[in-house]
Amino acid sequence: MLRPAATPPPPSFARRATLARSLRLLGSFRFEQTDPARFYGGIAADTADLVADFHRDRTGRDLSGVTVLDVGGGPGYFADEFSARGARYLPVEPDPAEMHAAGRVLTGAVRGSGMALPFRDDAVDVCVSSNVAEHVSDPWLMAEEMLRVTRPGGLVVFSYTVWLGPFGGHETGPWHYLGGEFAARRYRRRHGREPKNRFGVSLFPVRAADGLRWAERVRPRARVLAAFPRYHPRWAWWLVRIPVIRELLVSNLVVVVAKRHPAG
Structure with missing residues (x-):
């Protein structure tokens, strides 16, 4: 049996999760290809707020x-937001083209795979991944790696796009409902080029239930703080509790866990 959340998300983030925020974030998706600074800048700011809220409610401190x-930090929008909050930000990105996609040099970036993070055990205070899991072939190996490198008491924030949600096919949607390969072929015929996110190569189907099942598996090693639809207002978080419905309407699932100390 899947239990979607151990406790509700923290009060500070719950207050932030308004309908206005949801509309702003969901509306930005149409700019992902045409104006990536607008899209990724907004997602980066929201991610930093989310992490800061969870950290503050657990520790009483900001990210200084x-x-x-x-994991999958991209071209630097996230670096700006986390650095502005005083954090020591370390991005890992497997694709050097993504690191320089915005025409900027990202100081301190590490090239590496999320499925084999080049860091020792218990190395960082917070490990976060935003909209990356659907782009790797084994997202739950990546989740395990994120937990491994996080120190006891630290946070893992794992957020990803659900395949059967409205944005699951990324730029090939909504035709992904007829199959990822069909959607990719249609995009190529229509635009004369391959989609950026190619099904089976750089885009994979990940279900909401998969994230909830991973949260159940890690309970002996981590306290599950929350699992909720990232872009929904707080009054719609109940959707994650309903099988089938959550696959269609939870466009992005966030799972937040706190790593346990060895003694439990």
């Missing part, structure tokens, strides 16, 4: 001096 490892 906190080491944040971002």
Whole structure:
């Protein structure tokens, strides 16, 4: 049996999760390809707010001096937001083209795979991944790696796009409902080029239930703080509790866990 959340999300983030925020974030998706600074800048700010809220509610402190490892950090929008909050930000990105996609040099970036993070055990205070899991072939190996490198008491924030949600196919949607390969072929015929997110190569189907099942598996090693639809207002978080419905309407699932100390 899947239990979607151990406790509700923290009060500070719950207050932030308004309908206005949801509309702003969901509306930005149409700019992902045409104006990535607008899209990724907004997502980065929201991610930093989310992490800061969870950290503050657990520790009473802001992110000043906190080491944040971002798996799939991209071209630097997240670096700006976390650095502005005082965090020591470390991005890991497997694709050098993504690191320089915005025409900027990202100081301190590490090239590496999320499925084999080049860091020792218990190395960072917070490990976060935003909209990356659907782009790797084994997202739950990546989740395990994120937990491994997080120190006891630290946070893992794992957020990803649900395949059967409205944005699951990324730029090939909504045709992904007829199959990822069909959607990719249609995009190529229509636009004369391959989609950026190619099904089976850089885009994979991940279910909401998969994230909830991973949260259940890690309970002996981590306290599950929350699992909720990232872009929904707080009054719609109940959707994650309903099988089938959550696959269609939870466009992005967030799972937040706190790593346990060895003694439990």
